[in-house]
Amino acid sequence: MAYLTQPDYVKYICSCGQLKPITSLYFCRHCLKIRCGFCICHEVDSHYCANCLENMPSSEARLKKNRCSSCFDCPSCFHTLSTRATTQQRQVLQDPAAGGDTKVESKQPKKMYYLSCFNCRWTSRDVGIPDQPVASGGWPERTNPHAARVNQLIDYYKAIAQQEKQEKIERERKKFNIRGKYITLTDKTGLTGAMARNIAGLPSSESSSSAIANFVPSVATAEVEELPEDTFTKEVNLNQITSMPQRLASPDWQPVCVSRLHPLAKLLSVKRSQRCRACDHNLTKPEYNPGSIKFKIELLAYYHVPEVKIISHEPVKSGEKTALFLKLTNPTGHEMQLRLLQPEDIPPPEDKEEPKSIDKSLERSLVLEKDTTAFKAIERQPNISATSRVTSPGVTLTLAQRDDAAEYDDDAQHDTNDIILWRKSNKLGVRLEVDTSEDAVGGSPARALFALQYSYRNTVPPAPSAAHTRDHTLYTTVLLDLGTVSSN
Amino acid sequence: MALYEGIALIQEKQAVVLDLGTDYTKFGFTGEAAPRCIVRSEFWSAAERRLRRVHDYATPDELYDNLVHMLHLLYFRHVLVNPKERKVVVVESLLTPTLFRETLAKVLFTHYEVSGVIWADSPRLCALTLGTPAALVINIGAKEAEVAAVVHSCVVLQALVSQPLGAHAVHAELARLLDEDNGTTLHLPDDVIEDIKVKTCFVSPLERATAWASGSPPRAARSVRYSCGARGSITVSGRARELAAEPLFVRDGELASLPDAVLQSLARCPRDARRALAGNVLLAGGGGPARPARALAAELARAARAALRRAPARAGVPLPRAARARQRAGLAGRGGTGR
Numbered sequence: 001m002a003y004l005t006q007p008d009y010v011k012y013i014c015s016c017g018q019l020k021p022i023t024s025l026y027f028c029r030h031c032l033k034i035r036c037g038f039c040i041c042h043e044v045d046s047h048y049c050a051n052c053l054e055n056m057p058s059s060e061a062r063l064k065k066n067r068c069s070s071c072f073d074c075p076s077c078f079h080t081l082s083t084r085a086t087t088q089q090r091q092v093l094q095d096p097a098a099g100g101d102t103k104v105e106s107k108q109p110k111k112m113y114y115l116s117c118f119n120c121r122w123t124s125r126d127v128g129i130p131d132q133p134v135a136s137g138g139w140p141e142r143t144n145p146h147a148a149r150v151n152q153l154i155d156y157y158k159a160i161a162q163q164e165k166q167e168k169i170e171r172e173r174k175k176f177n178i179r180g181k182y183i184t185l186t187d188k189t190g191l192t193g194a195m196a197r198n199i200a201g202l203p204s205s206e207s208s209s210s211a212i213a214n215f216v217p218s219v220a221t222a223e224v225e226e227l228p229e230d231t232f233t234k235e236v237n238l239n240q241i242t243s244m245p246q247r248l249a250s251p252d253w254q255p256v257c258v259s260r261l262h263p264l265a266k267l268l269s270v271k272r273s274q275r276c277r278a279c280d281h282n283l284t285k286p287e288y289n290p291g292s293i294k295f296k297i298e299l300l301a302y303y304h305v306p307e308v309k310i311i312s313h314e315p316v317k318s319g320e321k322t323a324l325f326l327k328l329t330n331p332t333g334h335e336m337q338l339r340l341l342q343p344e345d346i347p348p349p350e351d352k353e354e355p356k357s358i359d360k361s362l363e364r365s366l367v368l369e370k371d372t373t374a375f376k377a378i379e380r381q382p383n384i385s386a387t388s389r390v391t392s393p394g395v396t397l398t399l400a401q402r403d404d405a406a407e408y409d410d411d412a413q414h415d416t417n418d419i420i421l422w423r424k425s426n427k428l429g430v431r432l433e434v435d436t437s438e439d440a441v442g443g444s445p446a447r448a449l450f451a452l453q454y455s456y457r458n459t460v461p462p463a464p465s466a467a468h469t470r471d472h473t474l475y476t477t478v479l480l481d482l483g484t485v486s487s488n
Numbered sequence: 489m490a491l492y493e494g495i496a497l498i499q500e501k502q503a504v505v506l507d508l509g510t511d512y513t514k515f516g517f518t519g520e521a522a523p524r525c526i527v528r529s530e531f532w533s534a535a536e537r538r539l540r541r542v543h544d545y546a547t548p549d550e551l552y553d554n555l556v557h558m559l560h561l562l563y564f565r566h567v568l569v570n571p572k573e574r575k576v577v578v579v580e581s582l583l584t585p586t587l588f589r590e591t592l593a594k595v596l597f598t599h600y601e602v603s604g605v606i607w608a609d610s611p612r613l614c615a616l617t618l619g620t621p622a623a624l625v626i627n628i629g630a631k632e633a634e635v636a637a638v639v640h641s642c643v644v645l646q647a648l649v650s651q652p653l654g655a656h657a658v659h660a661e662l663a664r665l666l667d668e669d670n671g672t673t674l675h676l677p678d679d680v681i682e683d684i685k686v687k688t689c690f691v692s693p694l695e696r697a698t699a700w701a702s703g704s705p706p707r708a709a710r711s712v713r714y715s716c717g718a719r720g721s722i723t724v725s726g727r728a729r730e731l732a733a734e735p736l737f738v739r740d741g742e743l744a745s746l747p748d749a750v751l752q753s754l755a756r757c758p759r760d761a762r763r764a765l766a767g768n769v770l771l772a773g774g775g776g777p778a779r780p781a782r783a784l785a786a787e788l789a790r791a792a793r794a795a796l797r798r799a800p801a802r803a804g805v806p807l808p809r810a811a812r813a814r815q816r817a818g819l820a821g822r823g824g825t826g827r
Contacts, residue, residue, distance in 0.1 A: 038556065044570050065524070066568045144521040153619060154519060217619035220768045231690060232709040241687045252522040270568045378599060380549065
């Protein structure tokens, strides 16, 4: 059971040990394991602008510094700016010789555009940015005031690095080649190093040293700028000074006063694809179109793992058994056998370490099986401190496959018994008991733990080499939040 | 042509630069003049339904989770690159706790599978932006002010002085002064205090600071009405505006003020480097209020004179001739010159 805004009452334990609601879990069909956002690999799939829903190839996005060229954010309140149009009477050219023609033209109003924020009423006119004749683009861009200096520094350090590298190579050569046994090309042809460098099109050694020679280090000044005279007498207008978020929104300029604010080009967003860390298969892959919310690949746990919902429960009392009603849903297109177990009953995952033979290891090295040691590092022991247990009734429940048409049948099958409350297509209401331990203190959170064993039919077409079984028995552990332990 | 990335065939991809500060995180690419983003070092924790700060942790696992979430935010919301294919330059203080450093390494290598990481200390990167052979870097951070001497791109380790005189010290003093002004305990949130600091506070000249301390206070600057939304408005007196940054400069018995830290650092440097270092003081970091360089220069002169008077043995310390200020939040994050 998961809600958008409420706390999550039913949490599953991911294979990496994290507790997550079913809506934020994935299910890898190749490893047959539950994965979550913590233990999978996220990748940037495509860049798009969230405002104009325009796709941008990643190379272009890199050139534009991940900014949209036509959408802007308000530098004052970070709301999206809108383009407003005004009509402007064109300047009448007072040319007596031209006669009537200019007059006709001057009457034609010209459309001019400026940016305006509908939230805080900031406009690009406030800071003296001239109106533009075109609706999108063409806004003046500012460059970083320190860009030239930083580039100079980079050139300087690159030159130094290159020089040091060259010196090192020279040294090496001298060390190993004291008395040249072999005639080198340069010896034979009388080609000097500088000439060879020139022919090869490499920058000559002089040019690198010129970057070093021309470099001027920053000079310290003894005069430090004084406080302005009127600091102690002038009234401070807080509206004229930018706040910290406003400054940091444009890291290149960090304007101190409001008049220096400049529209912020909108930062692009990315669509992400998810990949299983253990087997490198895609778990989700979004569609390329930014307007589409669909996925090409969508292996969510919600479509593969039986969903548990709490219908109702008695208040949990320490040392007592209380009733609990659960709803179990089979989301898959195949019939599912379910058993409720205790978490300890889950058999440990058998080590699939085949007897090592040369063939096998060779095959393995050819297949380039993924090194799973990194995945082991991410795994951790789940934090389950449950004082209650859901008693396992010891029967196998069968859940029919999901059938969208069955929604319209109302004849619920009534094979009810002690455990089964009702049954409706792929859903099942069960009556269970929660056994709370004696030492549960009143007022402490009541959390009940149980394990689910369920059959799963794998529909992935089998790899040609692997022995393939279609039906699997899988396990998952579920933690229910049943409020607090009642104090009496 | 540029779209073909012809350069990328020869050159490897731009690395990313990560500076995970206590308050603000700077993240960007190497070779660029400014970080791509400067954001608060906090992320939304869905489980706890509140913003969590990266540096609030009790256990190593908690820190690991914090870093994973923060880096996810930085990579996929701000810089929009695949973490796998980029090398990382981590800008950090030399005094970063080992646990933090190791956990960050673990997160970067095992969780994000980055192809390479280099740890670079911030004083050295700050000094690189000057191109001078020797520089004394004063970095006023969120928690601490760190004074480090950098000679030919090497940090003189024995001359590293760190004092808890960062933005938090200024904020605490400002909160105290504001409580005095308004006669109540205001319990203003940290971001409001910071906003008041950047909008109203300044560092007053040495004469005025001594006059305030002497008991015959000078005529205070204009006070400001600062409105904090639903709570109504509060008064920020001229005194609070002037004295908020004083904790950085006030000398106590332990000589733990910022000018003293600078002098101590200088005194621990090799003798032949001291003159060059004292002539090249670089002020970095975004912790202090606006333009503290002027005050620092005057205070340094005062402290140096006092030190000379008090400890003749230290006569080798030359008077600081100049202080070059370049105060920009996240200057360290500009360590784009590494390549």
